[in-house]
Amino acid sequence: MGRIIDAALATATVFGAQYFGREVSPAEEGSTRRWFHHLNKPAFSPPAPVYAVVWTLLDGLLAWSGYRLLRAESSFKRTLALSLWAICVAGVAGFPFAVFRKRRLDAGLAICIGLVVTSGASICTAKKVDRCAAKLQIPFFVWLTFAVFVQEEVWRRN
Template sequence: MQTGNLALKSPSLKAESTAALAVFSALSAGAAIAGALATNGAIQGWYQKLRKPPFQPPRGVFGPVWTVLYGLIAVSGWRVWNGPAGVARSRALSLWAVQLGFNAAWSWLFFGRRRLRSALVDVTALSLSVGAYLAAARKVDRTAAVLVAPYLGWVCFASLLNEELVRLNR
């Protein structure tokens, strides 16, 4: 039984669930803001001068895609939090936090520090942690796992893109 269903019947559980959604949203937004702060100055500077692979999406794609993905990340974490208490939920929530940390670190490493190789290590760890989170979330709430599947796909693509940027700009 998931507390998400009970939250509709109990005002105190509904308030707690709403507060949890706000926390997951704030944490996801914090990662997004940290990434944007690291990225903004670099996009018009050194990044523009890098050689890029032909499959690099247009610059205007990244903002909308990441906005949707951060929303899905937040809702997925919230759904897991609403799942039954226990080891599976705790593991999934821990992995949710880990992937968000790797997520926030990537922009800082890549754009802020201009460390393409370090960012490649980070995005590889990010891909693995998102995959592990998806698998753990699936044991708690299948919808939560489905919500992060596009994120996993995008991060795997970002890994490939990062690798090609390293290769092309040695």
């Protein structure tokens, strides 16, 4: 594929997953906002505006990583790296569905843990294809690791 098509595909995949996650999630509805507001959250849980900033940055880095993987020479390792990358992107969309639509804090924790494992595997696999693509995924992995601690505390307390 061409550079523009690869860039559009990677960007559309990441931001499309975020859009889909928001569309299937009633996070903005009054009853869901009240429910989430009244959850007992740990003191180290970031305020809402932080999430918007962090996820915008992470989405951009994920899209850039996906672009670089798409541009790499076709191989089994590249296919595996792209598959793991895509699973991570899909998991990002699944979290708001589980937590806000279904109000399943346990499922949200399971998704977070699964994403840490998948993200780690994605980094290790991408490293064999494009070291820069792997490095671009490290902030996502770090944030997910932190998210596991936050989500575990929210789940345990509620």
